[in-house]
Amino acid sequence: MTHRIIYLDHSATTPVSASVLAAMMPYFSEHFGNASGIYSQGRRAKQALEEARATVASVLHCHDDEIIFTSCGSESDNMVLRGVAWTAPQTGRRRHLIISVVEHKAVIVTARQLAQLFDFDLTILPVDGYGRVDPDALRQAIRPDTILISIMAANNEVGTLQPIAELSAIARDHGIPFHTDAVQTPGHLPIDVDAWGVDALALSGHKFYGPKGVGVAYVRRGLGLLPAQTGGGHEGKRRAGTENVAGIVGLATALQEADELRPQEVPRLQALRDRLLAALPDLIPNTRISGHPQQRLPHHASFLFADIEIQGVLMGLDMAGIAASSGSACTSAAQAPSAVLTAMGVDASAAAGHLRLSLGRSTTAADIDTVLDVLPPLVARLRLIST
């Protein structure tokens, strides 16, 4: 018996890679100076910060000054939504926001707070049974006072990809800024802010083998944005707070590494993932894939098992050394059915049986064999107990 964990929750978080950690190490205790200081210690930190910015800009195909380092993907989403919203009172009566119903909570809850506390109008676009936004629905939702559209690139719970370029083109036709939560995409999709047509974009370091506690907001030159976290003039006066140099160096190293490994990892993980998508609905009765069968993240498999509470499955998998989740780490403590699944037309009892298996660098063919061995009898046994 081995103690190795088969970790299949890479959409929730990833371990810091060895090369990323090595890149971070000098900035904790050695080159620790304040990047705003005038002395050598500070200049060294400042240089590392600007090299990291250039690296990130290069991967996203944008300008260095369009990269703002934040503390996480949620902060990046907050920064863009609040930052654009705060400009609205100064530019007349443009007060309408559009998001989709499958957004990450960092977008949904922020948009709702803007609506409730600050009198913004909010349109929440529906999705189809695969979790996709209809471009026509976006077109029809746009109003003369729409100030921002925020639609995620890929869904964390069901893996579905949105037609971002098509959606952003509609926004651009109407002169409305378009933001995308792209937290799930690095290492899995090529990111190009011009090809995607986005004006703002959020990333989170720990989703691609970087550290927790550091994120990125891409903000296109010319996009009006007031700072949502104010104080010192850091990050081009757009995000106050002493720069987390070690974390930022780690994020940049991780993003570059993820992008470089992408051509080899995507086909490898997609083949492994496709085995799960093909086999599990056959091996486990009354099972269907959630999300789009093809237009989905290449490492992401998710299923609806009928007649079961997924918590028991997750505990059984944990006891078998397999780490998985029901979809969103951010909502796993909550008891309410997933808003994403509900929006896709999944009823509450079916949603209760949702499993997400998200693969990563550590995943092997043997791991998939193990899942295919362990999961079907586990589900069968739990169904037997619960009936």
Place this chain on the structure above:
Amino acid sequence: MTHRIIYLDHSATTPVSASVLAAMMPYFSEHFGNASGIYSQGRRAKQALEEARATVASVLHCHDDEIIFTSCGSESDNMVLRGVAWTAPQTGRRRHLIISVVEHKAVIVTARQLAQLFDFDLTILPVDGYGRVDPDALRQAIRPDTILISIMAANNEVGTLQPIAELSAIARDHGIPFHTDAVQTPGHLPIDVDAWGVDALALSGHKFYGPKGVGVAYVRRGLGLLPAQTGGGHEGKRRAGTENVAGIVGLATALQEADELRPQEVPRLQALRDRLLAALPDLIPNTRISGHPQQRLPHHASFLFADIEIQGVLMGLDMAGIAASSGSACTSAAQAPSAVLTAMGVDASAAAGHLRLSLGRSTTAADIDTVLDVLPPLVARLRLIST
């Protein structure tokens, strides 16, 4: 000739201590699980998070559930000011904020944004020549609609301590929440939220040998606070974003270590610092101490040298292997005279000659000897050149 840097900018930032870094290491690549996950990996992270919370609560003498982990001291200040302000429209017309003129920019700029964008009234209390707020001035500034008073515990630029317990008692008499930016205090002052009488308090890990990119907000039970960063239900629904477990463990370890070392470090550093305060005004003509001569942080020395631009002094010190600053790392890139010094009645030409020397664990008596050797002739030479 040695390459060792004499680092005298501990008020700007500190290196991560060896024990702190060691405590953080397992949480990057080994116990990396999402603290909201249900599996063993996640539970281990969750446990580390809650142990860190208990450690911090113990040092501050408060309840665990009053500790919110953030990304930095600036975020903590933003969280409290915005979070209390956002509750205001829901509780009638209470719309007035009081701060002091010597606050950190994270407080001043945030309060100004609240005033400019969201129609809050803002009273900015003056200070005396030592940088201290007059309790009577606070008493007179309070209005029936005052919702928050925010006055820092110790000033970063001139080291002056505020009479926090006296000020907070006035707030309490009027039933108004009192927040303090205490970022400069860990390791230098005993922190006790009840003895201090504060309802909220901000700390930043990298100021006390913890990592950059992690901070703390203490928020007293019962203080109404809407989240300023929304999304998932992390940190008791008060701060969305995947928890930076390594950083949080580092901060807690560092805070405890700083508190444990305080009884030995404070007298040691104060004796070294007092040599600077006593000697430099004698060795360098037309020099005076900025801030209060006694009621100041024990590791903090700061001076006003007449007839000199401090940038040249800082560069000269850097060439001699001594890292120092003019006062605030957050404003060092700006050319405007320090608002703190201006508020203390220092004119712009005198403020241009402000030097801060902030001592720390690495500082030795020999370092102080070196400063006393190097600084007087450096200032004399630069004064000669500039006249």
